[in-house]
Amino acid sequence: MTTPGPGLRVSFAEELHLFLTARHRRADALHVPHDETSTLGHVIQSLGVPLTEVGELVVDGHRAAPSYRPRDGESAHVPAVQRPQLLPSSEPPHFVLDVHLGALARRLRLVGLDTAYGNDMSDDALLRQANAERGVLLTQDRGLLQRGSLWLGAYVRGAHPDAQLLDVLDRFAPSLSPWTRCLACNGALSPVAKSDIATLLRPGTRRTYDTFMRCDSCARLYWRGAHSAKLEATVRAARTAVRERTLS
Template identity: 50%
Template sequence: MLCGVSDQWIPCDIDPALHPLVSARLRRGPVRLTVDGTSTLGHLVESVGVPLTEVGVLLADGAPVPASHLPSPAEHVAVRAVSRPQQVPGAPLRFLLDVHLGTLARRLRLLGVDAAYDSVDAGDPALAARSAAERRVLLSRDRGLLQRREPWAGAYVYSHRPEEQVRDVLGRFRPQLRPWTRCTACNGTLREAGADEVHEALEGGTRRSYEVFARCTACGKVYWRGAHFARLDAMVREAVAEFGAVPPG
């Protein structure tokens, strides 16, 4: 199969882990990239559906080359997926999620991962600019968004299922987990609060039934171990058992 109209093409060996990203029309056989003397290898790889955020190494005749490499018709190129865990320069590791990943954002926050998210669609240019300004890894299922050049770093979220999305992100980036330290509503940090301090935010039954509370330092939301705690705690324990957590203190 050909990408483009030129009759000069090169075979492209794409890592099996990246096959789900390849355009559907190109999945029925070996991928071939058109070469025209001006298109870079990075551009050609993205033209078949694979964002460079998902590429670990580009090879030309077995040797690593940059995305700016201009391939020739005599070359054989290969695309290797990012290694896991992926090392992201700078610290601390922080994320920015697009409008379609609200459940993932809340679950990452539950685990104490800094996950910025806004339920209002800010648009691709604004998301890309925020990623660059705040040095956040942009998480998205929109390949077009990840192919923009502005984001500081990015990653494609492969699954539609939130539980698989969490494992994907944790397995790829291995962020430090600090469960129960972030507000799932706004991403702010939580602090312990006495019953008297949060009295005005509680209904009578809650005031009588619980003694331990936490409050968001940003939005003021109050938390306690209510009816959903057992389910959430099981989710947290499963993630910590597989990926570890930072000891408290």
């Protein structure tokens, strides 16, 4: 695909090189044979880069839509999506996560972000849910992001859930409301009097803690226990990430 001759010249921002094959990452630009019938978006995705990850396309110095049909000999530049990424709705973001991102789902809920997750969802069901709820589908499956029916999606970078959380926050810079969502079901947490739940607590917990929250949906109880130090560190890192992205 890199043999000189008639065709389309395509260059990618460095942030997008991870989606390209190893041999293509080494090239400053790719020379792609082109029949002038395929759209620019099709060409980009055929090279492995989901359109969810690209910014405003440029062809020979002019902005172009993914639906543009390049002509032989033209040069296209593919930038990475702008960060922070603006979402179509002014409402707080709603995220829908694929089955492999359960640990990330808990972290997103910890910092107060509306996060749908099920560990038994098929790809088709995920797409239907994301589209119906106007949610951002978060995944590391490029094939899912290349589905033409997907309303909005984002590739999650990072191998560890903490790194994945910071990547999502860096990309969208959402407003955070830590300790307001159930880590198990995403329901809203409300304060509950200790006297109302005393019989549900273990003796050690009943003696040691006085402040509790209860999920409005599943009734799961929460309190700042011995495990909270790690969670608080996650919240601090999340707030720092959003603040730095917002100020950049």
